[in-house]
Amino acid sequence: MKKTIAYFFIIIVSIIIQKSIFPIFGAYFVLPNLVLMLILALSILENFYTFLYKSVFAGMLYDIFLYQQVGIYAIIFPMVVYFVSFFSRRISVDLKITGIFMFGFFIIFVTLMSDFLFFIISYYGMDGLDFFVKIIKNPLLLVYKIFFNSMFFILYYNIIKRIKNSYFFI
Amino acid sequence: MKKITSTKLFKIFLISIFFIFLISLNPYRFVGFFGNIFLTLAIPFQKIAYSSSIKFSNTKDFISSIGQLKRENENLIKENIDLTADISRLKDTEKENIALREQLNLSLKNQYELANAFVVGHDPNGQENWIEIDKGSSDGIEVNMPVIIAEGVLIGRVQEVYFKTAKIILLTNSKSVINGIDVETEAKGVIKGEYGLGLIFDMVLQSDFLNIGDSIITSGIGGDMPKGLFIGKVKEVHFSEDHLFQQAVVSVPIPSSKIKVVSIIKNYKSY
Numbered sequence: 001m002k003k004t005i006a007y008f009f010i011i012i013v014s015i016i017i018q019k020s021i022f023p024i025f026g027a028y029f030v031l032p033n034l035v036l037m038l039i040l041a042l043s044i045l046e047n048f049y050t051f052l053y054k055s056v057f058a059g060m061l062y063d064i065f066l067y068q069q070v071g072i073y074a075i076i077f078p079m080v081v082y083f084v085s086f087f088s089r090r091i092s093v094d095l096k097i098t099g100i101f102m103f104g105f106f107i108i109f110v111t112l113m114s115d116f117l118f119f120i121i122s123y124y125g126m127d128g129l130d131f132f133v134k135i136i137k138n139p140l141l142l143v144y145k146i147f148f149n150s151m152f153f154i155l156y157y158n159i160i161k162r163i164k165n166s167y168f169f170i
Numbered sequence: 171m172k173k174i175t176s177t178k179l180f181k182i183f184l185i186s187i188f189f190i191f192l193i194s195l196n197p198y199r200f201v202g203f204f205g206n207i208f209l210t211l212a213i214p215f216q217k218i219a220y221s222s223s224i225k226f227s228n229t230k231d232f233i234s235s236i237g238q239l240k241r242e243n244e245n246l247i248k249e250n251i252d253l254t255a256d257i258s259r260l261k262d263t264e265k266e267n268i269a270l271r272e273q274l275n276l277s278l279k280n281q282y283e284l285a286n287a288f289v290v291g292h293d294p295n296g297q298e299n300w301i302e303i304d305k306g307s308s309d310g311i312e313v314n315m316p317v318i319i320a321e322g323v324l325i326g327r328v329q330e331v332y333f334k335t336a337k338i339i340l341l342t343n344s345k346s347v348i349n350g351i352d353v354e355t356e357a358k359g360v361i362k363g364e365y366g367l368g369l370i371f372d373m374v375l376q377s378d379f380l381n382i383g384d385s386i387i388t389s390g391i392g393g394d395m396p397k398g399l400f401i402g403k404v405k406e407v408h409f410s411e412d413h414l415f416q417q418a419v420v421s422v423p424i425p426s427s428k429i430k431v432v433s434i435i436k437n438y439k440s441y
Contacts, residue, residue: 012212015212015294016212016215016216016219017219018294019216019291019292019294019302020216020219020220020223020290020291020292021219021220021222021223022294022296023292023293023294023296023298023427024220024223024224024227024292024427025223025227026296029295029296029297030296031294031296033294033295048178052181056185061208064201064204064205064208064209065208065209065212066294067205067300067302067329067330069192069196070189070192070193070201071189071190071192071193072189072193074185074189075185075186075189075190078181078182078185078186079182079186082178082179082182085178086178118295121193131365
């Protein structure tokens with residue numbers, strides 16, 4: 001219960017930072033997606049079955065805060081959880097080299113998948129796909145975005161790991 | 171069958187189908203109740219975060235532009251003198267306009283009832299599609315109200331309203347379409363947003379003229395926006411892809427990341 005409350009608090013703080021601080025400093029499209037990286041870190045550190053429904057709730061909460069139709073991130077976040085679970089079962093993320101490679105793969109794939117699904121769903125199909133293709137044609141934008149996402153993923157991974165190992169939250 | 175339904179993939183599939191169904195229904199009232207609670211609770215923290223970030227950003231801009239300050243200052247003094255002269259001339263014209271209207275028994279143009287609000291959030295995807303303000307239905311804000319900055323620079327309109335917050339869809343949003351007119355040449359067209367990147371003045375007849383530097387304002391056609399609100403200046407003119415119309419790229423006067431305070435036109439009377 002304490003862990004859940006801590007995760008909920010971190011999600012809310014991340015959403016506030018995402019909406020009220022980063023857009024002032026970021027360039028077009030080059031903004032890290034804090035909440036997505038938080039969900040990715042939680043997906044790696046938590047069990048699929050315990051975290052699946054929490055990710056749905058987190059997605060619904062994120063959609064409410066973003067004034068968009070509830071369901072967009074409520075679809076994306078569980079897909080992230082499933083994707084991580086699919087690969088984590090087959091390849092160990094605990095080994096150093098393999099783990100770093102897997103984390104990098106997760107960050108890149110999750111960033112692309114999230115943007116793809118977001119544009120398709122929120123722009124109702126072909127317009128969204130068209131826009132996503134235009135973004136892909138500027139690889140530098142994606143590189144910057146993935147770089148910033150990686151930084152925050154590492155931060156969240158360490159925070160979540162400390163929470164899990166902390167005596168207070170056991 | 172039981173084996174398939176208990177798999178992880180099936181669970182994800184069920185969740186996705188459910189939410190796709192929910193998206194197509196778009197149950198605003200169901201969400202509105204929770205939205206009111208969460209957004210109202212988050213507003214004070216967003217205000218603090220946003221105002222601190224703006225101050226930090228302004229300080230950063232100031233430090234990085236110290237070298238250019240003297241030159242910018244000289245340009246601004248010159249522009250100030252020109253604008254003071256323009257204001258005096260226009261005040262005189264305004265008095266004449268009011269007197270003539272009284273004589274002809276016409277009502278005064280565009281009386282606005284304004285509500286001021288602080289900006290507390292932005293589109294988190296970095297596409298400058300919308301902003302969030304700290305006023306909502308409890309302050310008389312309604313959907314489709316125009317939103318301006320300064321004395322009459324249109325930046326967007328209210329798209330969604332909650333109890334203490336509202337979402338403003340910016341003109342640069344690709345879903346934003348309003349009627350515009352070129353002040354100098356009276357060419358009429360439609361202002362469309364371009365995925366947060368800028369504005370296009372589209373569907374201008376080939377027989378009309380568009381010049382670089384012309385001011386584009388709202389035309390008031392359709393009645394959804396007051397006439398005469400400044401939108402931007404023409405930066406570039408070209409033909410549309412099908413060569414049927416002219417198009418112009420319109421520059422926005424201020425990037426949305428610099429906006430701190432907006433005014434919502436709650437009620438306007440146009441003649």
